[in-house]
Amino acid sequence: MxxxxxxxxxxxxxxxxxxxxxxxxxxxxxxxxxxxxxxxxxxxxxxxxxxxxxxxxxxxxxxxxxxxxxxxxxxxxxxxxxxxxxxxxxxxxxxxxxxxxxxxxxxxxxxxxxxxxxxIFQAQRGDPLAALETKKQALGFFLSLEGEEGIVRAVRCSIAFSLFQLGRLQEALGYYEVGLRDLPAEDPNPYSTSSHLGNYAIGLRLMGDYDASLVAGRRALEIARNQLPKGHRATAYALTNLATTLMEIGRYAEAEALYREAVDIAVETRGRDSYDAGTFTLYLAGSLQRQGHDEEAEALTRAALDILKAHPSETNPDTEALARLSLAEFSSNRGQPADAEAELRRALASLEPTGELGDTTRAAVRADLAGALFDQGRYDEALATVDLAVDYLRRETTPAAGERVEAESLRALILSRLGQGQAAVDTCVALVDGLTASLEKGDLAAAQASQVSVYSRAFVRCTDVALVAGQTETAFATAQRAAQSEIAATSQSLAVRAAGSTPEAAELARRFQDTQLVRLKLDRERNFARGKSKTEAARLDSEFAAAEASLSDITQKLTAVFPDFGPLSRPRPRTVDEVRAGLAPWHAVIIPLPGDDRLITLAVTRDGLTWDSAPVNRIAVSRDVTAIRASIDRELNDPAAGFDRKAAWRLGSAVFTPKIRKALKGNTELNVLGNGALMSLPLGLLVTAPPQGADTDPRALRKTAWLIRSYAVSVKPGLIPARPAMAGNAGFLGVGAPILGAAEGETVDTAALYRTGGDKDILADTEALRRLPSLPHAKTELQRMSDALALPNSRILTGADATETQLKSSDLTGYSVIAFATHGLTDRSTQALREPALVLTPPAQANALDDGLLTASDVAGLRLKARWVILSACNSGSGREAGAGGYSGLAQAFMQAGADSLLVSMWPVRDDVADRLSVDTVRRDAGGASQAEALRQAVLALMKDDTVAGSANPAIWAPFSVVAR
Structure with missing residues (x-):
């Protein structure tokens, strides 16, 4: 959607x-x-x-x-x-x-x-011009009667609504800004105020001001929840308005929870087949699609379309087109641009009777139609179509507006394909300048901007345009923007924090980042507050307000003692020469970028930058990644299932073309910078030569040209200057082997383990957690790591000592290496778990501070000075959302806590294999190999060992990745 x-x-x-x-x-x-x-x-x-x-x-x-x-x-x-x-x-x-x-x-x-x-009634029945005239008469009436006090603010907001209907977005925002200025704490008309604030939030989002949109959307929902009867229609609209902004910044699971609540309100008050229920179901489908549930999402979208066609709205006659827009996206994502084109033309046809009421949606449909035409190589038609969208968007939106960014960047790419290189570059320069300014002005620049998918896609397109025009330095800068992972800002901030001018500045910087995290966590909990009491919701609101006040206070103090913190903490693209100068011997940087019609790879070595492309678009990349992950899942359940080497070869040959391989000659270690579907795989399992033999034959698998045979690979969250080496800590801490133990043959449903309470998910039954399978190798694994490192300050917490309480109460700053050997749970392994977590020994009675789960939020609150954190746990590197970088979640949290590098797993790891790989990697690292090379050697040794069941298959040998600053 x-x-x-x-x-x-x-x-x-x-x-x-x-x-x-x-x-x-x-x-x-x-x-x-x-x-x-x-x-x-x-x-x-x-x-x-x-x-x-x-x-x-x-x-x-x-x-x-x-x-x-x-x-x-x-x-x-x-x-x-x-x-x-x-x-x-x-x-x-x-x-x-x-x-x-x-x-x-x-x-x-x-x-x-x-x-x-x-x-208002005229606006509702779809006559905004008449409504606008009537409302302006009302404005004049009240100005002469009461002046600027009282109802005039609501009249201005109502005028803004009609302007929105007419597609006059900038003018509408002007009316809203005056009408909503200095709102009283207790509004005499909460229905009106909540609705106006929600509409204002929509306008701000359309302009690309996500921070302000979140503020207005939260206030609209707060008023509706606190001052209107339960289940009020205004509450449902406030829920969807806030959810949609969350969708745009990548917080899909939170959006889903809000959409579901809105659907329930609509069904209860207006019926399952009502316009409201159909509209909110459409939005819910969009959140499910973004989380990878395409089949369910498409079914819901079609059901929503049936409802909306049967119950059209005079106020919003464009909703059928919105549903068809979503259906077209499903076709595009399946690599069926002709089907997408047909659906989009049906959407345009449904908008024909709407006149100006459909202008905003019409621009979106035209932009997507241009994309479908581009995918079919019909560039002239695509340019004429996207120009119609751009004309409206330039008139009514700002340069940072998401749909304008989408249309402008597509237009630049079309111009490039038509040979109009300079016009394409000019478009991209203006676009990138506007986006950069937008990203640097608000909180999203430091936390969530990388999740605005249209921004990332625009940077990929502009990279393509610049490369074709021969402007490699510009292309390298935009490539870094496109590939920046969500933990890049965290990692950059760590470097700045360490470089603080004084200990006071460094401590304030740490408090600033911690408070940002607390505020985000509380905001998420408020969005997941469905079904909680008003008392609980009020507590969360109060704590959120306190966190905001604290953040403001810290910011003032930090600015006073460290004026450069703000600008320095935002990741800045580095030049090719800066990266070349910082490369270690035999190291190279690789940036693969799946685009609209090809995959571009940039490689930087000490000799300079080389780039090449392959005719594999982002849809094909996503399809092959899905195929590889599916084959891994099959292998984990059936050791004889084999591995999809053809998909791995298609990806490997697309990223590592002959030109790129030639540029990398003499280099043995690759630092990979990337985001999106491709980064949900450890790249060492890509294949660099046509596979021979059967995918189920261990001998053929061992002879395969896996990338890891040629290169050690580490993932970089961003090309960030090296932070000063940590001193004074040379110890090992091992945590794991919690007291667990399912009965033999027992299956534990992790989704049944939780209930929502307090400010996090608390275990409803600690005994249920204890029934998770025990990990017989974990204790010896940690001991063998300790022996291999032989560091002077070593400590192992297992069994009854492996608790949240023990960990949180310990001084962790003296350990240079920290390892966890336990189960890892992701938010995708159970809908009740809001964030990934490591399983520790549960207490006799769970509470908000210790429930046996060390969540990402808990981790981020730790204080570390670790050179390396090893997460020998299932899915410890998994991202929160489908399509997110594969190195978020727990990995991001450990970076926030102060870790330099991590060893993370991308899928469930067999206990004996985790033991083998993690210990061998640590041993080789202690022997002088780099972290990535240590993992590579450990993997190659395992791959050769036919005494380990399944060792020839990447499902067994490839789960771990090194994430290194």
């Missing part, structure tokens, strides 16, 4: 709240007053049925006060609108105004309210 394209999918803001009619009271005025003071039921039909008798009564009463009549008309009109009868609502508003004017009271406030609501 193109998550940005929900700009006008938001609750129409009823400026005066509607309420339910309680039991009959003695007289009309009293019943009207009770109506005003009562809560509105979430069921719109029940609401209409309860207001109806009062409306009938005022119409049947000849002498009713005009003000009473107008007031009841207002509530009845709102009830009609809630039931999608906007034309009836507009007529009711007109009746109320006519009664007041006939009585000579045309300047009463009630007339202005009815006028405003009439404009």
């Amino acid at each position: 193109r998550a940005w394209a929900i700009a006008v999918v938001a609750a129409a803001c009823l400026t005066v709240p509607a309420y339910a009619l309680p039991a009959t009271t003695p007289d009309l005025k009293a019943r009207i007053e009770v109506l005003i003071a009562s809560d509105q039921p979430s069921d719109p039909k029940a609401y209409l049925a309860m207001v109806q008798p009062l409306w009938d009564e005022v119409n049947a009463t000849p002498s009713v006060d005009p003000s009473d009549y107008a007031q009841v008309a207002q509530y009845y009109a709102n009830a009609q609108a809630e039931n999608d009868d906007t034309r009836g609502a507009e007529a009711t508003a007109d009746m109320g105004m006519a009664r007041m004017r006939a009585a000579g009271r045309g300047q009463d406030r009630q007339v202005g309210l009815l006028l405003l609501n009439k404009g």
Whole structure:
């Protein structure tokens, strides 16, 4: 799903709240007053049925006060609108105004309210031009009556909504910024304010201001949750608005939780086949797709499309096109551009009757259609199509806006393919300058910007454009931006922290980063707060506010003592000469970048930069990565299953072309910088020559030209200057072999181990965790590591000592090597686990500080000065989300805690193999080999050893990767 394209999918803001009619009271005025003071039921039909008798009564009463009549008309009109009868609502508003004017009271406030609501109803029924005129009349009415105080702010916001409908985004934001300035803590109209804030959040997101969008989206949801009845429609829209911004910055699991809550509200209040349920289901499908659940996501998208076609919205007539946009993306991701084109043309056809109401979505469809045409080599058609999108986006959005970035970068690539190199370069220079400025101004620059997928894709395209134009230095800079992993900023900040001008500056920098992490963790917990009590939600809100205040205080102090921290802590692309000068002998840097129609590889050696490409696009790369991972899973379950060497050869030959291999001649160690699907594999298992024999034959597997035979490989989070060597710590700490032990043959469902509570997932049953399989080799593995290193300060925590409490209470700064030999759980191994974790010995009674799981958040709070952390655990390098860099999660957390390098596993590792590889790698490292070379030698030795079951198969020998700054 193109998550940005929900700009006008938001609750129409009823400026005066509607309420339910309680039991009959003695007289009309009293019943009207009770109506005003009562809560509105979430069921719109029940609401209409309860207001109806009062409306009938005022119409049947000849002498009713005009003000009473107008007031009841207002509530009845709102009830009609809630039931999608906007034309009836507009007529009711007109009746109320006519009664007041006939009585000579045309300047009463009630007339202005009815006028405003009439404009809202016009907007709801899809006539934004009429709505805009009516609302501007209401603005003039209230300015003359009340000035800038009171309802005027809501009127401005309502005008902004109509401008959004018309695609006039910049103008709309101007109205929102004035209307939402200096909001009171307790708003008298929370429905209106929450909805307006949610729409404002959408606008900010469309402009690429993700930080501000998150702030507005959180506030909208906070108001809806705290000041509106449970299950209110405004809450559902606030949930989806916040979720969509989270989607754009790569926080898919959090977005999924919010979308599911919105779907539940829609189903409960409006029915499973309602417009709201269809729309929110569409967004939910998008979050599932981003997490790799394509089959489920496509089924939900088709179900949503059926609902939206059966229940179209006059307010948002573009939702069918949004669903078709998502379906086209599924086709594109399957490598079927012609099918995608057909779906996108159906989307455009569905937008034909919408006029200006469809302009924003029309631009998105045209941009994707241009991409489908590009994929088919129809460059002239693609350029004409993308130009239509760019014309609108340049007029109505900022250079950092996600959809504009997508369209502009695609246009540059098309121009390059058409031989218009200078025009393509000019486009990219402006684009990269704008993106760089955007990334450096906010929190996302330091934490999440690398997860904005359209930005990464734009940098890949601009790398391609610059290389074709012969501007290799520019290409190298944009390649680093494209390949920057999510832990690059963490690693950069560690270097800056270590280089702090004073111990005070270094400590403040550490506190700054720790507090950033706490704030992010609390924000995630708030997003996962579904089903928690109001008390618990209030606690999380309070702690989040405290973390923000603390971060502001630390920032002021840090800026005072270390003014360069901010600029220096953001990763900066390095020049080719800077990288060449920093390369160790026989080392080279490799940056593989899967693009729209080819895979580009940049290689930097001491001789300079070389690049080449292969006709393998990002869809094909993702498909081959999926095939390799599937063959690994099969092998782990069935040792005779074999390994998909053909897919490994396709990838290996695409990355390591003859030209690249020639440039690498004489180099034996590769530092790989990358992100995306390719980086979810240890690259040592790629194949560099056509495989011979059967994939199931151990002899053929051993003779295969695996990349690891030629090169030692380490993953770099970014090309970051070396940080000063740590001194004063020369010890080994081994942690693992927790007290566990499933009964023989027992299967433990890890998804059943958890319940949500406090600020993290707490084990519901520590005995259930204890039933995870024991690790008989783990204790001896740690002891053998200790013996191999022979460091003066060594300590091993196993069994009853391998607890969170023991670890968190220990001074860990004296250990240069820290190893964990235990189970690793990822958030994909159980839906209840919000983040990856290492299993330690559970306490007798779980609590928020010690539940037997050392989560990524727990790890990041540790203080380390380790040269190397070894994670001999399943999936310790796995990313949080599908498509994320394969070295996030626990790896990122250990970098945050202060580790220089890591040995991580990319899939479940057999206990005996983990023992063999980790100990042998440590031994060879202690003998003087580099970390990557030590792992390479250990792997080659295992591969040759036919006494180890399955040792010829990469599923057994290839799970570990070195991640090194």
